[in-house]
Amino acid sequence: MSGALDPRVRRVLITGGGTGVGADLARGFAAEGAEVVICGRREAPLRAVAVRTGARVILADVTDEGEVARLFAEAGRCDVVIANAGQADSAPFARTSLEQWNRMLAVNLTGVFLTFREGLRQFDGWGRLLAVASTAGLKGYAKVAPYAAAKHGVMGMVRSLALEVARGPVTVNAICPGFLDTDMTVESIRIISEKTGRSLDEARAALEALSPQNRLYRPDEVTSAALWLCGPGSDGVNGQAITISGGEA
Numbered sequence: 001m002s003g004a005l006d007p008r009v010r011r012v013l014i015t016g017g018g019t020g021v022g023a024d025l026a027r028g029f030a031a032e033g034a035e036v037v038i039c040g041r042r043e044a045p046l047r048a049v050a051v052r053t054g055a056r057v058i059l060a061d062v063t064d065e066g067e068v069a070r071l072f073a074e075a076g077r078c079d080v081v082i083a084n085a086g087q088a089d090s091a092p093f094a095r096t097s098l099e100q101w102n103r104m105l106a107v108n109l110t111g112v113f114l115t116f117r118e119g120l121r122q123f124d125g126w127g128r129l130l131a132v133a134s135t136a137g138l139k140g141y142a143k144v145a146p147y148a149a150a151k152h153g154v155m156g157m158v159r160s161l162a163l164e165v166a167r168g169p170v171t172v173n174a175i176c177p178g179f180l181d182t183d184m185t186v187e188s189i190r191i192i193s194e195k196t197g198r199s200l201d202e203a204r205a206a207l208e209a210l211s212p213q214n215r216l217y218r219p220d221e222v223t224s225a226a227l228w229l230c231g232p233g234s235d236g237v238n239g240q241a242i243t244i245s246g247g248e249a
Contacts, residue, residue: 011035013078016085018045020182024219062111081119083112084132108150126169133174162239171238178245181216213246
């Protein structure tokens with residue numbers, strides 16, 4: 001272990017650990033010597049990450065209260081819990097269905113609530129709760145109102161819970177990246193292209209242009225922030241939104 005992690009970090013649970021940021025978080029924490037448990041609904045990508053990182057796989061749906069309880073029972077006590085599972089969707093507000101609204105809140109907000117609640121319950125003193133949120137939790141973006149509402153909700157929850165635990169050895173924080181260079185963003189680019197008639201390159205350039213650095217952000221940038229929040233000297237960082245956005249938000 002290089003010393004990037006607090007020595008009290010032994011086991012780390014990462015939801016949505018099969019792709020994108022979740023997969024990179026598994027890589028980063030495993031490289032620092034932590035035991036990593038990853039969960040999600042799709043077994044194949046989780047197993048692929050496990051082969052590369054040595055992570056333990058548990059299938060679970062974070063929107064289901066009973067499955068989240070089972071997830072933690074099977075994982076064993078965790079020192080770091082990272083609520084990373086999420087999903088994006090896009091539609092003009094007037095054409096957004098109730099099903100879309102409910103799905104975005106279930107995955108992106110309720111899933112974080114259930115993960116955090118169970119994670120907090122099983123801490124034995126020291127612990128870290130991290131949410132992988134988004135700059136959409138700090139500002140608005142057109143045509144993603146349910147997603148942005150869910151991420152704003154995550155930030156309200158993080159800030160409120162941080163005050164509840166502030167007198168103890170637990171901290172609660174969120175990492176808020178801009179558009180990431182992941183499969184989720186590739187899908188967003190495809191949807192933009194289909195709905196606007198732009199080419200895939202033009203749609204990607206439109207998302208890159210939202211960043212003052214004119215780029216998408218790398219998953220390993222999120223991992224570096226997460227390692228810092230779980231490292232020595234991070235005890236006073238609580239209730240914060242750590243942005244990875246080139247100055248956008």
